[in-house]
Amino acid sequence: MQEYDLIVVGSGPAGRRGAIQAAKLGRSVLVIEQGKRVGGVSVHTGTIPSKTLRETALNLSGWRERGFYGRAYRVKQEISADDLRRRLLITLDHEVEVLEHQFARNRVQHIRGKASFVTPDTLEIHKDDGETLHVTGKSIMLAVGTKPYRPENIPFDGVSVLDSDELLDIRDLPRSIAVIGAGVIGIEYATIFSALDLQVTVIDPKPAILDFIDREIVEDFIYQLRDRSMKLILGQLAESVEKLDNGKCCITLDNGRRVVSDMVLYAAGRVGATDSLNLPAAGLTADSRGRLNVDPETFQTDVPHIYAAGDVVGFPSLASTSMEQGRIAARVAIGAIAKEPPKYFPYGIYAVPEISTCGLTEEEVKERGIPYECGIARFRETSRGHIMGLDAGLLKMIFSLKTRRLLGVHIVGEGATELVHIGQAVLNLKGTVEYFVENTFNYPTLAEAYKIAGLDAWNRMGDPFQMG
Ligand SMILES: Cc1cc2nc3c(=O)[nH]c(=O)nc-3n(C[C@H](O)[C@H](O)[C@H](O)COP(=O)(O)OP(=O)(O)OC[C@H]3O[C@@H](n4cnc5c(N)ncnc54)[C@H](O)[C@@H]3O)c2cc1C
Numbered sequence: 259m260q261e262y263d264l265i266v267v268g269s270g271p272a273g274r275r276g277a278i279q280a281a282k283l284g285r286s287v288l289v290i291e292q293g294k295r296v297g298g299v300s301v302h303t304g305t306i307p308s309k310t311l312r313e314t315a316l317n318l319s320g321w322r323e324r325g326f327y328g329r330a331y332r333v334k335q336e337i338s339a340d341d342l343r344r345r346l347l348i349t350l351d352h353e354v355e356v357l358e359h360q361f362a363r364n365r366v367q368h369i370r371g372k373a374s375f376v377t378p379d380t381l382e383i384h385k386d387d388g389e390t391l392h393v394t395g396k397s398i399m400l401a402v403g404t405k406p407y408r409p410e411n412i413p414f415d416g417v418s419v420l421d422s423d424e425l426l427d428i429r430d431l432p433r434s435i436a437v438i439g440a441g442v443i444g445i446e447y448a449t450i451f452s453a454l455d456l457q458v459t460v461i462d463p464k465p466a467i468l469d470f471i472d473r474e475i476v477e478d479f480i481y482q483l484r485d486r487s488m489k490l491i492l493g494q495l496a497e498s499v500e501k502l503d504n505g506k507c508c509i510t511l512d513n514g515r516r517v518v519s520d521m522v523l524y525a526a527g528r529v530g531a532t533d534s535l536n537l538p539a540a541g542l543t544a545d546s547r548g549r550l551n552v553d554p555e556t557f558q559t560d561v562p563h564i565y566a567a568g569d570v571v572g573f574p575s576l577a578s579t580s581m582e583q584g585r586i587a588a589r590v591a592i593g594a595i596a597k598e599p600p601k602y603f604p605y606g607i608y609a610v611p612e613i614s615t616c617g618l619t620e621e622e623v624k625e626r627g628i629p630y631e632c633g634i635a636r637f638r639e640t641s642r643g644h645i646m647g648l649d650a651g652l653l654k655m656i657f658s659l660k661t662r663r664l665l666g667v668h669i670v671g672e673g674a675t676e677l678v679h680i681g682q683a684v685l686n687l688k689g690t691v692e693y694f695v696e697n698t699f700n701y702p703t704l705a706e707a708y709k710i711a712g713l714d715a716w717n718r719m720g721d722p723f724q725m726g
Pocket residue numbers: 267268269270271272273274290291292293297298299300301303304305306308309371372373374401402403404422443531534535567568569570575576577578579580606608
């Protein structure tokens with residue numbers, strides 16, 4: 259039986275980063291992946307497909323030019339599901355190729371098959387051709403990710419009632435879609451479809467959406483969605499979904515209200531993909547949502563030589579954070595020093611418009627009783643915003659009145675997920691409002707909004723050199 263220093267189950271962001279890190283430090287590494295190609299949910303059904311779909315939808319619809327040419331402007335009049343898929347396939351092929359090359363260059367072995375535990379250090383691999391292999395690892399990293407939550411009472415058919423994995427294979431674009439679940443995935447897809455001029459209804463039992471984001475940003479975001487006729491039905495539970503004789507779908511809400519649409523996307527949560535791992539053979543158990551408990555610093559499970567990283571350990575369930583978790587877990591596993599990452603990492607919500615945020619929200623600052631001041635800039639105040647025809651977009655920064663340090667940066671609008679990194683750097687390097695006031699920014703750029711927001715806060719905070 260072949261023995262490895264590290265066996266990684268799953269080739270998503272956590273698994274791939276962990277595997278390459280251990281291989282770079284000279285360890286023998288095997289990655290086991292059950293999917294047809296390496297890359298995980300991130301490459302095949304999650305991050306990359308949804309972001310490619312978004313980019314294609316914005317390009318073909320001419321969305322970014324509508325500020326100048328009006329809401330009726332289109333680059334392509336009839337946009338089909340094939341148009342959206344074409345770019346997706348090219349992007350995915352490229353991603354897989356890069357990843358396979360990284361594995362080959364770093365001598366990471368990978369086997370296609372489904373892994374399950376036989377003992378705490380032996381895994382059985384079931385290959386598609388029926389062959390079964392056994393391998394042992396000095397350390398094992400579980401980076402198996404998640405799969406969509408599919409409750410029994412939802413009549414999924416892969417055609418008109420779908421989960422977010424199936425959505426990528428639709429043959430025709432519907433005229434109307436109802437999205438159940440206003441989490442990040444539901445909101446991203448809902449707003450992408452709305453940019454394609456589909457009638458979109460979002461339903462969620464919670465009264466507020468995106469409750470971890472600064473409220474002022476969410477209010478601005480919701481205003482923009484309603485302004486383009488998206489319907490948000492919040493605080494009401496979708497009790498059942500039924501397919502009607504005319505081919506449409508009917509969702510009945512807990513107050514008896516009915517929502518009829520051509521298609522339903524069920525995006526109300528994901529569960530850890532641990533059911534096929536035979537965890538009891540390793541001495542492990544998952545929680546009710548299939549997730550594994552780990553030490554947040556080392557990513558060790560209750561069985562010390564078994565690590566878990568990425569979405570299977572729960573919050574924050576991002577490709578970006580999964581990569582870091584995988585790298586840290588691999589370093590700990592092989593006995594290398596692993597420094598804890600900075601406390602604040604960015605969230606990117608690739609809706610239309612984008613939202614991105616790093617650090618404390620205004621609500622959190624208030625809760626902690628920190629005296630603070632906010633600075634706000636609207637993209638339409640920047641020359642770059644005029645050139646781009648932007649009439650929306652908002653950047654907000656929160657500063658401590660005591661230390662003058664940046665506590666949080668929150669952005670909604672074009673380029674938010676890129677722009678946030680300026681604020682993230684200042685935040686993690688413990689910079690103050692003076693950074694934004696004293697530094698020169700390229701002109702004309704959207705990044706200039708930092709300068710405007712910095713000055714806005716500084717004007718109210720007072721000049722430290724004039725203060726007694
Ligand atoms: C629609 C959508 C959009 C998203 N957008 C973003 C975004 O914009 N930005 C962002 O940062 N994150 C985004 N995410 C989240 C991101 O995709 C995940 O955080 C990330 O993929 C998690 O990585 P992971 O390494 O934990 O595992 P995954 O990427 O989930 O990969 C796990 C792999 O393990 C394999 N596996 C499972 N069980 C076994 C087994 N028993 N044997 C062998 N192989 C197995 C699976 O086949 C899979 O390939 C999005 C997710 C979705 C669904």
